[in-house]
Amino acid sequence: MGVGEFNSNERYQVDEAIRRAELVSRFEFSVFVGRADGEPRAFATRLHNSLVAPARSILILLDPAARVLEIVTGGEVRRTLSDREVELVTLQMQTLFASGDLVGGLRRGIQMLAEHAVGPETLHAEQP
Numbered sequence: 001m002g003v004g005e006f007n008s009n010e011r012y013q014v015d016e017a018i019r020r021a022e023l024v025s026r027f028e029f030s031v032f033v034g035r036a037d038g039e040p041r042a043f044a045t046r047l048h049n050s051l052v053a054p055a056r057s058i059l060i061l062l063d064p065a066a067r068v069l070e071i072v073t074g075g076e077v078r079r080t081l082s083d084r085e086v087e088l089v090t091l092q093m094q095t096l097f098a099s100g101d102l103v104g105g106l107r108r109g110i111q112m113l114a115e116h117a118v119g120p121e122t123l124h125a126e127q128p
Contacts, residue, residue, distance in 0.1 A: 006033065010103045017107040021114030027077050028057040029110055033102075036063045036070075044070035058113055064102060069093060071113070081117040089113050 006014065018029045030051060036043040044061040051057045055074040058081075062069055071086050089112045096105030 006103065013103050014106050014110075017110040021110045025114040025117040027074075027114075027117055028053055029114070030057060030059045031106060031110070032059065032061045033106075034063065035065060036061060036068060040066070040068045040070050044072050048072040048074070058117070060106065060109060060113075062097075062102070062106065064097075067097075069097070071109075077117055081113065085116040086113070089116070 014031055018031065021027075021029050028051065030047070032044070032047055040061065040063060044059060047061065048054055048057060048059040051059065053074070055076045057074045058077055059072045060069070061072070069090060071090060073081055073086065089109050092112060093105040093109035096102075096108060
């Protein structure tokens, strides 16, 4: 998904944040910046469901004109990323958006989601 309302440097910053987040979390990230078609949550869910691997994906929809932010997570992602953590990330992003920093808000949100989505390390006992 593109970030159509940004210049090339801003797009690069968001793309770089996505690449780093995918390396950290091992989940797929997509960002849509633009006008939501219809009800924003339903639109974000449709976009998320159209991704290659929706169960392993996190979609961020930002409609700056309508002041709408939606984050949709797939089933596998929800095993390690709780709704409460998503809410906290949303609040952090909205704070940066309110100050006019859309790119910074997206970058910070992507980073935080990736950090929270990393599952706990498991220790395995050695098998004889």
